[in-house]
Amino acid sequence: MIKRINFWVIFAFLVPLLVAIPIFTVFLSFFDTTGNYLDLLKDTFLIKYLSNSFLILLGVLLLTFIFGVTSAYFVSFYKFPGVNFFKWALILSFAVPAYIYAYSLVAFFENYGTAFSILTFLFGEGDYNKNIPKFDGLIGSMFSISFSLFGYVYVLTRASFVFQSHNLIEVGKNLGLSSYESFFKIILPSARPAIVVGLSLVAMETLSDFGTVDFFSISTLTTAIYNAWISFDDLTTANQLSFVLLFFILLLFVLENLSRKGAKYHQNSKGNKPIPKIELAGGKSIFATCFCSILFFCSFVFPVSQMTYWTIKFPKYFQDINFWSLNMNTLLLVFLSSLFLITFSFMTNYGNRVSKNKLISYLSTFSVSGYALPGIILAVAFITFISWFSDLLSSIFGFNSFKNVFIGSIVGLVIAYFVRFFSLSYNGIKSGYSKINNSIDENAYLLGYSKLKTFSTIHLPYLRTNILLVGVLIALEIIKELPITLILRPFNFETFATKAYSYAAQDLLEAAAFPSLCLIIWASIFILFISKYILSEK
Amino acid sequence: MSSNFLEIKNATFVASKKNKIDNVSLTIKEKGEIICLLGPSGVGKTTILRTIAGLQDLKSGEINLKGKTISSGNFNLEPEKRNIAMCFQDNSLFPHFNVLENINIGAKRKNGSKFNYSDKDLIKILHLEDIQEKYPHQISSGEAQRVSLARSLLSRPDLLLLDEPFANIDTSLKEELQKKIKDILKEFNITTIIVTHDSHEAFFMGDKCGILLNQTLKQYDIPYNIHHEPNSLEVAKFLNRGVFVDVKVVETDCAVHSLSHPILGEIRGKLVNNFPAGSKVKLLLQPEDLRHDDQSKLKLEVVDRKFRGTNFIYTLKMSSDEKIPVFVHSHHIHQHEKSEKFGIKTPIFIDHLVCF
Numbered sequence: 099m100i101k102r103i104n105f106w107v108i109f110a111f112l113v114p115l116l117v118a119i120p121i122f123t124v125f126l127s128f129f130d131t132t133g134n135y136l137d138l139l140k141d142t143f144l145i146k147y148l149s150n151s152f153l154i155l156l157g158v159l160l161l162t163f164i165f166g167v168t169s170a171y172f173v174s175f176y177k178f179p180g181v182n183f184f185k186w187a188l189i190l191s192f193a194v195p196a197y198i199y200a201y202s203l204v205a206f207f208e209n210y211g212t213a214f215s216i217l218t219f220l221f222g223e224g225d226y227n228k229n230i231p232k233f234d235g236l237i238g239s240m241f242s243i244s245f246s247l248f249g250y251v252y253v254l255t256r257a258s259f260v261f262q263s264h265n266l267i268e269v270g271k272n273l274g275l276s277s278y279e280s281f282f283k284i285i286l287p288s289a290r291p292a293i294v295v296g297l298s299l300v301a302m303e304t305l306s307d308f309g310t311v312d313f314f315s316i317s318t319l320t321t322a323i324y325n326a327w328i329s330f331d332d333l334t335t336a337n338q339l340s341f342v343l344l345f346f347i348l349l350l351f352v353l354e355n356l357s358r359k360g361a362k363y364h365q366n367s368k369g370n371k372p373i374p375k376i377e378l379a380g381g382k383s384i385f386a387t388c389f390c391s392i393l394f395f396c397s398f399v400f401p402v403s404q405m406t407y408w409t410i411k412f413p414k415y416f417q418d419i420n421f422w423s424l425n426m427n428t429l430l431l432v433f434l435s436s437l438f439l440i441t442f443s444f445m446t447n448y449g450n451r452v453s454k455n456k457l458i459s460y461l462s463t464f465s466v467s468g469y470a471l472p473g474i475i476l477a478v479a480f481i482t483f484i485s486w487f488s489d490l491l492s493s494i495f496g497f498n499s500f501k502n503v504f505i506g507s508i509v510g511l512v513i514a515y516f517v518r519f520f521s522l523s524y525n526g527i528k529s530g531y532s533k534i535n536n537s538i539d540e541n542a543y544l545l546g547y548s549k550l551k552t553f554s555t556i557h558l559p560y561l562r563t564n565i566l567l568v569g570v571l572i573a574l575e576i577i578k579e580l581p582i583t584l585i586l587r588p589f590n591f592e593t594f595a596t597k598a599y600s601y602a603a604q605d606l607l608e609a610a611a612f613p614s615l616c617l618i619i620w621a622s623i624f625i626l627f628i629s630k631y632i633l634s635e636k
Numbered sequence: 637m638s639s640n641f642l643e644i645k646n647a648t649f650v651a652s653k654k655n656k657i658d659n660v661s662l663t664i665k666e667k668g669e670i671i672c673l674l675g676p677s678g679v680g681k682t683t684i685l686r687t688i689a690g691l692q693d694l695k696s697g698e699i700n701l702k703g704k705t706i707s708s709g710n711f712n713l714e715p716e717k718r719n720i721a722m723c724f725q726d727n728s729l730f731p732h733f734n735v736l737e738n739i740n741i742g743a744k745r746k747n748g749s750k751f752n753y754s755d756k757d758l759i760k761i762l763h764l765e766d767i768q769e770k771y772p773h774q775i776s777s778g779e780a781q782r783v784s785l786a787r788s789l790l791s792r793p794d795l796l797l798l799d800e801p802f803a804n805i806d807t808s809l810k811e812e813l814q815k816k817i818k819d820i821l822k823e824f825n826i827t828t829i830i831v832t833h834d835s836h837e838a839f840f841m842g843d844k845c846g847i848l849l850n851q852t853l854k855q856y857d858i859p860y861n862i863h864h865e866p867n868s869l870e871v872a873k874f875l876n877r878g879v880f881v882d883v884k885v886v887e888t889d890c891a892v893h894s895l896s897h898p899i900l901g902e903i904r905g906k907l908v909n910n911f912p913a914g915s916k917v918k919l920l921l922q923p924e925d926l927r928h929d930d931q932s933k934l935k936l937e938v939v940d941r942k943f944r945g946t947n948f949i950y951t952l953k954m955s956s957d958e959k960i961p962v963f964v965h966s967h968h969i970h971q972h973e974k975s976e977k978f979g980i981k982t983p984i985f986i987d988h989l990v991c992f
Binding site: 534540542543544545546559 | 686690714720721784788793
């Protein structure tokens, strides 16, 4: 039974293989002959691109660490005014993509921007522009990305704090450690793995960010890849730059893994009593409330207010936007991608479970690393592969080129999303599956259930919460996704993200406000929908 | 075609790279027989059940059920097509179904076998009335084990495999359940293989027992024979029934055989295995083999005494430093303290002289 090749096993083999193609493509292209653009880059801007990417990464890591860990610490261990509100309000930052944050930042602080209007309203006419700080360039990128991504660190660190062994903290107190010492000697080290995972997610997202750095005209590796392809029509160079970026990301992966290996002190306190929260009073209470309020304000209220303000102030841009079609396009992509991702992840997981084949298991693990693949690399790799494959079939069998079916079409877009978010979906379903003991399946077989019936009667109903959760997470990612959609979408096909981007690229930030606001509202709805699971303390 | 119900021929079962069970052959002739496989933990008892169920591949040999090959070195019929039910040690109840739904899943199997008990009957017999509406995570492991059993019974299998079915069940309930389940299995002629490490359970439940030791099936026989006529030193040691003392075979020609021990003197009985007179052998001495007699001249020193409710187990030391256990009924009028002398009735008579 186990050795037999059946439908499920074939599935479990083919799906991860498809997902792994872009990764292979990027690696293989490194050995291709290059165009002139790469030589030009090497002599001129490559170092600049690298250093910009690196600087932004450093800044973002520092800021997200401070924002994420501090807020998680406050809401996990203390009672202060608003703590229950902040607990979930802080995850709303996920709803604001970094590039939309960047639009808000510029809109507010630019010359004669919103800050100027407020000051004029409050204090009358004056030359305020020179006194208003400018958040653009590197600093603007760092802040935009940090406020948008600190949620990863917050959610993971908080989960780690909540599940931390209360005994450990009590033992620390018995040994005479002060609160300050407890935090640095016990609480923080035992949450280290969670913090590192959070920071590495932030790092991967930062390195692959396109919308923000492009808006601020900062040249980083991602914008270099985009330019190589769009401006110079040089796919090979785009792929080789992708390789450099991928190398960085893989390096991060390795570092993260190495740091985890020594972290056996991180323990799961299942069954332990929950940590009682300490009531803060006086200055400490005010400080905690202020910190969380400012963080919530900056990460969510500020961009939403800015976008709402402009939407109301410039109603003429409503006419330019086909609101219905933007909604339909976005939801169509969400629906199709979720449907395929969840179905295929389910089948791959089940195939893996049934086959117990090591090769398939390795392949799945490898393909899941596609998550580390920035959208922009993926899009370029996808085009490279389809072009190569189409040319190959044309030259051998004389077929007509089928590039158009995949490039610049909904089909291509959904496939690219599939590759990009397969790990999210696969791992989401896998975590559900890990709770179903193998002997449950075996029992079903022994009671006469076929594999299909076991799948439909036992697994599907049991994992419905996981399906819902994965579906919403995919929706959230796709709504915010920019580079893949931008590159692979059909002509004139717009989503909220691309519409906002195209207006912002034309310096029409006022017009970008409405699609941005719609995007944030949709994303917030999805976040609130799953907040119960993200913040679960069970 | 063979007329045996189940045949396992020269089978090699593989549990892991290091752990396999070689050369297993056993036959269940008639439908409805109950077989118990007895062995220490980790010997591979569960592997045998899983392989019979089709959940693991058979390395070599053959398994035939009702005349049809279901497993061989290069063939493995899928588990769902075997009509074999198995109760796992961890119960494996479906977590999203309640107890009643879990039990009824078994009833959905379409195989035409007759089974007159309904889900309600089984719930009553297995004392599950109070937990019918509960979910698996809300019940104890003993209860879960009974639910799993009910589910398997209701699926009317050709062959039922039970992996340590009474492991988590309270002692007070265990005997009652063992009897009830044995009655059901017998009434409905359900052929069953039970895996256990408890020899009392195996001897009570099984029509036949198999002893698995040192990666093979050491003995396959009726429980009485396994108990009284173990075929090897390993089996006797595994059943942990007493100690071995060195004796010399004196007389084997008469109906009653005779052995001699330098301290215990003459020991009479029937030799289970044949040995020529003059052989030096090891004799199995069990606590119930020796009788206490205050008047006896054969006195041994008490080194330990354990109270076991209905009886005491005295450990006595012979001058050769060999220690032997002896049962004494706990109503016996006076108790012997450590270092005191303890009389043993002579001559010693043991029905089955188990020697190796």
